[in-house]
Amino acid sequence: MSNVETLPGRGGFGRLFGRMATTVRLSLSKLSREPLGMVGFIVLAVLVIVAIFAPWIAPYSPTAQNLPQALQAPSWAHWAGTDEFGRDILSRLIHGTRITIQTVLAVTLIVGPVGLIVGVVAGFVGGRTDAILMRATDIVLSFPSLIPALAFAAAMGAGLQTAIIAISLTGWPPIARLARAEALVVRNTDYVAAARLYGASPLRILFLYIAPMCIPSVVVRLTLNMAGIILTAAALGFLGLGAQPPAPEWGAMISNGRKFMLDYWWVAVMPGPAILITSLAFNLVGDALRDLLDPRHVRS
Amino acid sequence: MIEVENLEVAFGKGDDRKQVVKSVSFKVAKGETLGIVGESGCGKSTVLRSLAGLDRHWTGRIALAGQDVAKERTKQQFELAQMVFQDPYGSIHPRHRIERVLAELLRAMQRGEGWDRVVPALERVGLPAAFAERFPHELSGGQRQRVAIARALMLAPQILLLDEPTSALDVSVQAEVLNLLSDLREEQQLTYVLVSHDLSVIAHMCDRVLVMKEGVFVDELTPEAFRGGEITQAYSKTLFEASFL
Secondary structure: OHHHOOOOOOOOHHHHHHHHHHHHHHHHHHHOOOHHHHHHHHHHHHHHHHHHOHHHHOOOOOOOOOHHHOOOOOOOOOOOOEOOOOOEHHHHHHHHHHHHHHHHHHHHHHHHHHHHHHHHHHHHHOHHHHHHHHHHHHHHHOOOOHHHHHHHHHHHOOOHHHHHHHHHHHHHHHHHHHHHHHHHHHHOOHHHHHHHHOOOOHHHHHHHHHHHHHHHHHHHHHHHHHHHHHHHHHHHHHOOOOOOOOOOOHHHHHHHHHHHOOOOHHHHHOHHHHHHHHHHHHHHHHHHHHHHHOOOOOOO | OEEEEEEEEEEOOHHHOEEEEEEEEEEEOOOOEEEEEOOOOOOHHHHHHHHHOOOOOEEEEEEEOOEEOOOOOOHHHHOOEEEEOOOOOOOOOOOOOHHHHHHHHHHHOOOOOOHHHHHHHHHHOOOOHHHHHOOHHHOOHHHHHHHHHHHHHOOOOOEEEEEOOOOOOOHHHHHHHHHHHHHHHHHHOOEEEEEOOOHHHHHHHOOEEEEEEOOEEEEEEOHHHHHHOOOOOHHHHHHHHHHOO
């Protein structure tokens, strides 16, 4: 039995690393057959890099006022023009990616685990637990996401954190429903029955057998949700309930520019493409992930 | 080895109550293979699932290896009987490598990591050790069913419950799997209960055959009677003729 030593599973970081490398290579080769998805991933990677290195990339400070330069049209000095305080709009957009990416990540990290756990537990346990959890989900689902956010901002004061919590509060029910539907299917499979027969505890079945099978579709759904999160965050910013001035939040920038829209169009317009490109990138990535992770959606 | 008395299984309550198995009793001796045949929906799989401990809607008495078992089994009682499922594509965790599939039993039973038992278990069912690294989707149906059998044998049970173990496989692979099961039975003194609607599989494997119809056993046959076609009971005769036409 000399081959026992070569079997993995017992430590062996090199081997684990090798397996991960294989998985990544396989995914990349699949992805290269999806040009649109590839574009989404590249745009997203660029956005993340811009967000991380914003202070070094941005040509001007996002908040320093320069009143003699106020409301300049786009030019070589200011590619996207300046706003009413003479701040460079391009620099503000670049710094705004930080706020956007931060919001999206924070909301996703809250919504994903909460939705997954609620849904999987409801689907697996069933009975009364299922009924209670799903009715709670239905109640939350019946709120349009902006309304609790408004109430929340009124109660806790406007700000980025409030916006994140408010969006998260209404964001988890779709995930929970999806996870529940998946769990209902997985619960009745033979390999779960087999696991019951070798005495696997309910918790073991829940976390090692059912939850992992629900994760791919949840990840896909989360990615597709990210575009919606960006839009809701921008809407909250537009209403003055998101990040507060002088923070360069894209929605808030549009809202400011509204006052000068007729004479100085670039102030209101410039954040638009940024929001559009980011949402589009997330949607493309979500679609590509669905093709990669979910074998049921075969491209015809 | 197995004693079943007045086993009744019913699902639902009140007007929706549907009695699937109606007071059946049978015994299986050690080392024997009992076959259960019948049409779809006659309750044969339900009997098997009750024996395994998957269905908890039964009343009556079930004893495995001389020990009465309740609806909720203890870990020791699970070790007495394991089950092989019909569909090898659905009965193995699709995201676990084969080594993990096999080691899971020992981990769930809290008997250590179990990695060192993987290779012997694979060799026992005639699979190369290299398969431990693969995922189920990289295996053929017959190979998967072998893995499922290896898994069922991991805990060294005395009883193996086979729910149509070959009906999802090609005919050529069917024979391989059936021969493997026969060899294992001789090697390890296993007791089988085999449920199938394929009469040739039953005739090949079983020492005794029970014919089931609408939740009751209507006939008991020997494989000789089967092969010779000496069947007297009316329903068995219909079943027999229908499947050899």
